[in-house]
Amino acid sequence: MSISHTVSRSAGEVLRKSRAGNEKLASVKLGRGRPATIRVASDWFDNGSMLPVRCTVDGEGEAPPLRWSGLPSEAKSLVLVCEDPDAPTPEPFVHWLVYDIQPGLEALDMSALARVRQGENSKLRTGFTPAAPPPGHGLHHYHFQLFALDMPVNLEEGAGRSKLFGAMQGRVVAWGEVVGMYQRE
Numbered sequence: 001m002s003i004s005h006t007v008s009r010s011a012g013e014v015l016r017k018s019r020a021g022n023e024k025l026a027s028v029k030l031g032r033g034r035p036a037t038i039r040v041a042s043d044w045f046d047n048g049s050m051l052p053v054r055c056t057v058d059g060e061g062e063a064p065p066l067r068w069s070g071l072p073s074e075a076k077s078l079v080l081v082c083e084d085p086d087a088p089t090p091e092p093f094v095h096w097l098v099y100d101i102q103p104g105l106e107a108l109d110m111s112a113l114a115r116v117r118q119g120e121n122s123k124l125r126t127g128f129t130p131a132a133p134p135p136g137h138g139l140h141h142y143h144f145q146l147f148a149l150d151m152p153v154n155l156e157e158g159a160g161r162s163k164l165f166g167a168m169q170g171r172v173v174a175w176g177e178v179v180g181m182y183q184r185e
Helices: 005-013 026-030 110-115 161-168
Strands: 039-041 066-069 078-084 095-101 140-149 172-182
Touching: 026 140, 026 161, 026 172, 039 140, 066 140, 078 161, 095 161
Parallel strands: 039 172
Antiparallel strands: 039 066, 078 095, 078 140, 140 172
């Protein structure tokens, strides 16, 4: 084990109880107490199971393909928000923001990304940031939350979490999620 890994693991253990918290997830802030009615799934992992290594910093760092069903008829636009509420940060760590997804699109994979807009994640980049919890920090949960809105978002590429949430406020008609987990020792 390298010295840098040992230091990282020690820091992760010290921060183990420090977490943003589920109450700060987009689904809580924007879902307004609605139960999840959209069915979201991935061919790469089951809900509540471990993310494949290929979706993490320890693998290729690929975004998992997602699919959904059960959209309400009033959906005019979809937004995907992937957050980690277990991050030792004040707000959940944003791994992926995707918006202006047309309701006719039933899945999101690499080929569909040309037809949507992506926002700025917590690394201040557009696109997917792979799972990379601090070693020794414990199990992290990655919430891939899909929101159906009653109108398009109309934001330029690269909008951040606050700007996107502001545009979504009061417009969510349904939501759903699939959760993957990962930890590093």
